Amino acid sequence: MPEGWESVPVSDLFLLNPKSEIDDTTHCGFIPMSLVEDGFSGNHLYEERIWKDIKKGYCHFQNGDIGIAKISPCFENRKSTIFENLPNGYGAGTTELVILRPIILYTKFYLYVFKSDWYVQEGTKYFKGVVGQQRVHKEIFTDLQIPLPPFAEQQRIVAEIERWFSLIDIIENEKDDLQTTIKQTKSKILDLAIHGKLVPQDPNDEPAIKLLKRINPDFVPCDNGHSEKLPSGWCIANLGMIGVWQSGGTPSRSNKSYYEGSIPWLKTGDLNDGLIMDVPERITEEAVANSSAKINPTGSVLIAMYGATIGKLGILAFPATTNQACCACIEFRGITQLFLFYFLLSQRKTFVSKGGGGAQPNISKEIIVNHDIHLPPLAEQQRIVQKIEELFSVLDNIQNALEV
Known part of the structure; x- marks a missing residue:
């Protein structure tokens, strides 16, 4: 003592x-x-x-x-x-x-x-x-x-405890504020990126419309009278013009031979806004043959269309099927995989608003493919993605330090 x-x-x-x-x-x-x-x-x-x-x-x-x-x-x-x-x-x-x-x-x-x-x-x-x-x-x-x-020492101890508690409360409040700031900063970075304000334009880049016309000679940009407001080399398209999209399906649960197979089958809860490395459920080749579930190739970008998960994203690290509440871009035409991923991430609130306010809101594949995108030249897309990941890496390091 x-x-x-x-x-x-x-x-x-x-x-x-x-x-x-x-x-x-x-x-x-x-x-x-x-x-x-x-x-x-x-x-x-x-x-x-x-x-x-x-x-x-x-x-x-x-x-x-x-x-x-x-x-x-x-x-x-x-x-x-x-x-x-x-x-x-x-x-x-x-x-x-x-x-x-x-x-x-x-x-x-x-x-x-x-x-x-x-x-x-x-x-x-x-x-x-x-x-x-x-x-x-x-x-x-x-x-x-x-x-x-001694009584006086009891008082001094309490004063010191409460001084430290006050400092801890300040730190905790500032940590919460900083986490909110990080989230807002990421949102702002994406907003700058999709409006051509994150990296400078390069006049030597091939304009996006030339690339899209080379891929599809019948391509007609979605002008809507806004072309003059776009950064140099950009054009307006919709998501259906720059990718091949397909939704999935759920094999009948009553047929036990459709499940516990070797083909990964994702639900919206498996989407993690990043690279998907594994999923808990698998279906059989028979299930794929007899249902609307389709195999999406490695690298496909997935987006959730149902309920509280609307707008959640994932990138497949392996071929996989999904349920009907997921839509997958399985082929990219004039757009890089990661630029599409970050564009979709920036549009989550918009997709949620299109889902309506019911108990189980949802969007459709049609809503996704008809959604407009302001498309930069391919080379600028790559620069934008590089800058986004550079800035996100710094913010993620700060976030990880806060969670220790």
Whole structure:
């Protein structure tokens, strides 16, 4: 023990579960376990009740008492508090709280003692009861030896704890703000990219319209009267003009011979906005032959069309089929795979809005293939992708550091 400290049983410092004797008509605070905050804050709320309605069948407490949950997992989650601001200074609550009334001490110091890892570990050594209804042994609130520093030192310790907690809260808030900023920055990078503002144009690049006409002599750009607003060398097309798209299907679940085969079969939940390296479910060649499921080649870009996953993306690292809620671009015409991927990523909110506001919104393959794209020259697409990945890499490194 540090100099000036003693070790004493809890019962030397607190009265255990005291009872209140007050007028039945007194307004008081009622506190079920749900109104005691877990963690280190020590906060609580209350419901206002009349004393006669809560004086029986509940624990009693008053302003300044400490309440500690004795049941698992509330005890481990540090559901403990100093009662304060109760109506008329009194209250009652769940009997799963143990009440400790301080005798002469700095109460907040002991609240932090009871929230410490040491105290939680001591309490969980002697759980009683069946799993799911376990409670700590009563001796943790009476006979356990706890530290007793000088009163002034208790106050200094609390001041230092709360100084560090304040700094931690600032860091956590700033981390949340930074994560939001990273997300917004990525969105802005994509917006600049698809509007020709992320990298400079090069007059030596072959214009996109020339490449598309060489691929398809019948190509007609989707002018819409906006061509003059495009960066040099860009043209307007729709996604159906620059790729071959196909949706998938779900083989009948009633036919067991269609499943547990060797052909990967994806659902929208398997999309991860990146390279898809594996999927949990597979179907058979028979299923592909007898359903609308189609094999998409390695490198296909997938987009979800249904429910909460609308706009989620994936790039296949292997040939695979999908269910009907996925659409795949299996061939790229005048557009690079990654430029298409990042373009689709930038359009997620638009696709979600086209899905409607029902309980299960969805978009169709037709909506996707008719969606306009401002297409840069092929060489500029490659420069844009390189710049996006360079900037995203920096942001991802920051994000990863925040998660450590």
